[in-house]
Amino acid sequence: MTSITAPPALTSRRLVAGDRALPDTVTVRTGPPGRGELRVRAAYSLVSPGTELHYLDRWAGTGEGLPLGYCSAGVVDAVGPGAPGFAVGDRVTAMGWGEAVHGDVVTVPYRLCRRVADGVDLADAVVANLAATAVHAVDRAELRPGDETAVVGAGMVGLLVAQIAAVRDHRATVLDLRPERVGAAASLGLSAATGRDFFDREEKGAELPEGGRCVFLCGTGEAGETLAAAARWAGRAPGRPRLVGVGRFSARVDFSVELGNLDIRYAARCGAGYRDPSYARGLSDVSAPEGEGTVTENLQRALDLIEDGAVQPARMGLPRVPLERAAEVYAELRERPAHPAVIFTYGSGEANEGSRA
Structure with missing residues (x-):
């Protein structure tokens, strides 16, 4: 019988929230992947500013280390048992809070990974x-034909x-x-506007859309004020108005007939099965509600949209910055710069291809 030798443990850097308002870099050893897992040598990781700054503030002074990040891309270094569809050398994008963290090497459940076509830059x-x-x-x-949408906030998720x-x-x-953020939206070919005056345009003679x-x-x-203005704007049009929360914000809603039949929804996380360790490792299955997808399906759909342009x-x-400059990056993000996020680069894989400071 041929014995299978487990891949050796690897040493890598990792960003953690700790005692300060800025992250610390620690050194960790990452062992072989477990059942349903892939070990990936990172080329890039993406900062999610709203989430990560929130946890930096929440963890400051606790004395505990919380790994930051949940968006990584690189090359598969090792495949654990029960992780079908992947092989060593595959280029992948990987996600997962506490798993696809900012670090040189990450171990991620295979259902939170998707293979990347050769023609797609891993930084994309x-x-x-x-x-x-x-x-x-x-x-x-649940957008319907003829619906008009307003996206409040030109950060990463809004764009x-x-x-x-x-x-x-x-x-x-x-x-x-x-x-400057409005300009970033316009550069993508999107319609963009500054301030909340947009919500009052019907009072200036603008026509209503055919749909909702x-x-x-x-x-x-x-x-609070933005939500109230947005609700009034949505309610003026025919059809069923909807308000979908995606970010991390607070607001007071005064429910009254003036809202009309407004549907208020929140889009948490990124699909059925996210933060479900059993599903992510292929040990159980989940069913998404009608019209929605599992996290695996949504990740593939997002990747397809990028591949299609x-x-x-x-x-x-998005600036590409070496991980060594992490403290500088988060300090700048606290000042809410023009760019909505930053991509960290690593020394392995394709990390330095096309990098820009």
């Missing part, structure tokens, strides 16, 4: 992980939601209070 493919969240949000909205709504033939306008209206709230912080990460102005 890593965006599929957040795009899966946007795919799920658009599914949750992705708008691109996906547009490719489904829905008129989408991106709104942000910062002109849907608002995606993709920002962070307090959204419907979602264009290369035009989103």
Whole structure:
């Protein structure tokens, strides 16, 4: 009988939230992948600013280390038992909180990984992980023919939601209070506007759409006034108005007949099966609600949109920065710069191909 030698453990860096408002870099050893897992040598990882800054603040002063990140892309280094469809050397995008973290080497359940076509830059493919969240949000909205959409917040998720709504033939306008972020949306060919005046345009004689209206709230912080204005705007049009929360924000809703038959929904995570360890490792199955997909399906759909050019990460102005500059990156993100996110590069695989500071 031929014995199978397990791959050796690897040493890598990892970013963690700890005692400070900025992340620390620690060294860890990553062993062989377990059942239903892949070990990946990272080429890129994508910062999700809203989520990661939230946890940096939440963990500051606790004395505990929380690994940051959930979007990685690279090359499969080892395949665990019970992980069908993957082989050593495959180029993959990988997702999962606490799994596809910022680090040189990550171990990720195979159902949270998708193979990347040879013609797709891994730095573009890593965006599929957040795009899966946007795919799920658009599914949750149940857009109908003729619907008009407004996307509040020109961060990563907002820009992705708008691109996906547009490719489904829905008129989408991106709104942000910062002109530089509005410019980023316009550079993607999206309709964009600054401020909340957009919601009052019917009072200035603008025509109503033939269909209904849907608002995606993709920002962070307090959204009370914006939510109220968005609800009024959506309710003026015919059809059933919808408001879909996607970001991490707070707001007070005063329910009254003035809202009309407004549907309020929240798009959590990125599809059925996410944060379900048993499903992610192929030990059980889940069924998505009608009109929605599992996290695996949504990740593949997002990757297909990138491959087809419907979602264009290369035009989103994402700086590529070595992991060594992580503290600088998060300090800058706290100031809410023009770019919506940052991609970390690593020394292995394709990490330095096409990198830009």
